[in-house]
Amino acid sequence: MISLAGRDILHSWRKFLLTGIGLGLLIGVTFSMAGVYRGMVDDAQALLSNSGADLWLVQQGTQGPYAEASSLRDDLVHGIEGMPGVALAANVTYFNMQVRRGDTEVRAMVVGIEPGKPGSPSHLVAGRPLSRSHYEALADVRTGFELGDRIRLRRHDYEVVGLTRRMVSSGGDPMVFIPLKDAQEAQFLKDNDAIVNERARSAANPAFNRPGVPGLLEAVIASQASSHQVNAVLVQVKDGFAAAQVAEPIRRWKHLQVYDRAGMEEILVAKLIATSAKQIGMFLVILSIVSAAIVAFIIYTMTMGKIREIAVLKLIGTRNSTIASMILQQALGLGLIGFFVGKLAATLWAPIFPKYVLLLPRDALTGLGVVLLICALASTLAIRIAIQVDPAEAIGG
């Protein structure tokens, strides 16, 4: 038996192809939306993986350093290093800022690190690690900086000496790594006017000018001019120790909030991007409904355009099941064209997106199933119409 659907498709292949391409672009948008969500999750996981940490120590009662503000004294790390099971501990600071690049600005997450310790990028795609104590930077390639470029951060210029890849914040902003001391200054120090005003206020404060306490005001002012705050301490545990085993005494004796990898992933994926995920989920649902409506409309229109032929087919003895199968095959064919066009389109335009779009094969496979299911469901309306066609319409009268 010849394939009636296949012959009809071949007969009007231009119309079918153009319709499939139109549907495919819509499916491509759907895939891209799913890819945006996957990219967000992957960004969050990359952030954790690339930090090289097993434990995140943050201010008590907070979910820092990525989801909430967290502030710790930077000398806390010395006590942590002596805790049982701790292999390495390092202070880190994180803050987002607009970084100038030529005539434009790049939103980046500036990370203060202690080179070679947790928080430092695990690998570079070009250049070398930070080797000087000040004014060197490592930048992710997505910032657009190249080796030798100079980055202006607050009051200082930093030379890019190394490049990283896929080092991004949970929000997808590329990272710029600078030495911890520089980052502390850039993050916590005030501008000159603010410092002058602060000094004037301190000098006018009688509490700092008490008789018989020489040097008090100078000491207070000196403390205001330097920062000893960090956002978190990252810890690598020794081999043979479980993260939970190391976390417990730190939590008990240092009065810090301690997160292991799973806990931090929970914060980043389930909480930080939860709203965005719901937003994208809503888009996916709406796009699926729109796609279904469009497929239904297209198949319905195609069927209505063949009512006379269907009546003739029924009159000469074609079974309803054969006609239903023809319409279903056409709907599935349209879905297949749409799927391949959509997959191709999503793959081609994914790199253009400002944020990471991750297209997973299993999502594509699920997408194929959903597309075929939608097409099958959408064809039911047209099948119903076709089955109700009276063979007598071919005769008239």
Added chain:
Amino acid sequence: MPVSFIQPPAGAVVPPGGGILVQGLRKVYGQGATAVEALKQVDLVVGPGEVVGLVGPSGSGKSTLLKCLGAIIEPTSGRMVLGGKVLYDQSWASRDLSALRRDHIGFVFQAPYLIPFLDVTDNVALLPMLAGVPNAAARSRALELLNELDMGHRAQAAPSQLSGGEQQRVSIARALANRPAVILADEPTAPLDSERALGVMRLLGRMARQSQAAVIVVTHDEKIIPTFQRLYHIRDGRTVEEAGQGRSLD
């Protein structure tokens, strides 16, 4: 020319080998006060290889009769025997009317209504294929018919590439593809000029004789009426046979 009408013989039987026998066929649309009796008493006999005309004014019941004979609508009462098999006797003999139409009845319409996405061969071969005949055998049968109808050279053409007369010849080939016992033709020459109309009727007659199919042609076309071997008039839902008709153009 004076026309005399004769009634079909009571208790007529189908000639040996097939043909059509219709006895006391009634069709009522609707119920109660709104009921319309489209066919009141239809009796007709068509022998195998015979081409019979069916004429009548609009609303006389021609289309209803054709639909009943074509197993498209169910009569209210009566009896129909097609190709030696009882098609209807107060109820359908088979529930699978699609298969019944496919295997026993050929249709030729006013317009050819070829399937536009199939070429000429497959338009003709579709019916045998639907009946389960292997593709190669079905195409072979189609080519055989097309050659007989002088359409073999257009076997691979799309319907849109054919003239009106050529399309109608293909539709005749399609009607014959499953070797039906009965061919029902609804105004098959309406869109054609005289010469082509007579050509189509000549073909239909020749093919009917070759395949021993009984042919009923519903028509308003005066120019083809002399080609019928017999002519039935239908008036107010009743059939009467007009005597004295019948001459072949062959």
